[in-house]
Amino acid sequence: MVETGDDAPDFTAPLANGDVDEFTLSAALDDGPVVLAFFPGAFTSVCTDEMCTFRDQLSEFETVGADVYGVSVDSPFALNEFREQNGLNFGLVSDIDKEIIDAYDVRMDFADLGVRGVAKRAVFVVNTDGAVAYKWVSDDPGVEPDYAEVAAAAEDAA
Incomplete structure (x- = not known):
């Protein structure tokens, strides 16, 4: 389990950024x-609300030099469509594998719906040294993060 202060797991994955x-x-x-x-799935109501909130507050992150990336198990092609339909001005990482x-450690299942292996709603702020400066994970996909808290953590990590 990744905790605050741990080295963030490094990864390489497809980035939906219009291309x-x-x-x-x-x-x-x-x-x-x-x-x-991290968000469970593109084109779902709470995930759309969350990504649009990050879009609307992106300047707060840019002001402190932080970059925002959404992460879901959707394909990069679906994520590009999701970006376009919602005017998202930041990249979405496809964790299709x-x-x-x-x-x-943010995998969850919606067993009652037959959906397995999607992301929990979670936010990690990683500082330039590669350490996790902030962690928030919800077991309830209907709960959104405290955006002001995330912005403050990004500022502290800068």
Whole structure:
């Protein structure tokens, strides 16, 4: 289990950013702290609300030099459509192989719906040294993070 103060698990995965590029966490940290916002699935109501809130508050993160990335198990092609439909101005990482959710220990199942292996709603702020500066994980996919708390953690990590 990844805790605050631990080295963040590094990963390389497809990045939906209007195109499909490669994203490596350790390389992204060269530009400043990174906010990883894990969400269960694109095109669902709470996930859409969460990603749109990050979109609307992105300037708060940019002001302190932090970059925000959404992370889900959706394909990069679905994530690009999700970005376009919601005017998201930050990249979405595709964990289609479910390796990132396993590394961060945020995998969950909706057994009653027959859906297995999606991300819990979770936020990790990783500082430029690669350490987890902030961690928030919810077992309830209907609960959104405290955005002001995440922004403050990103500022502290800068």
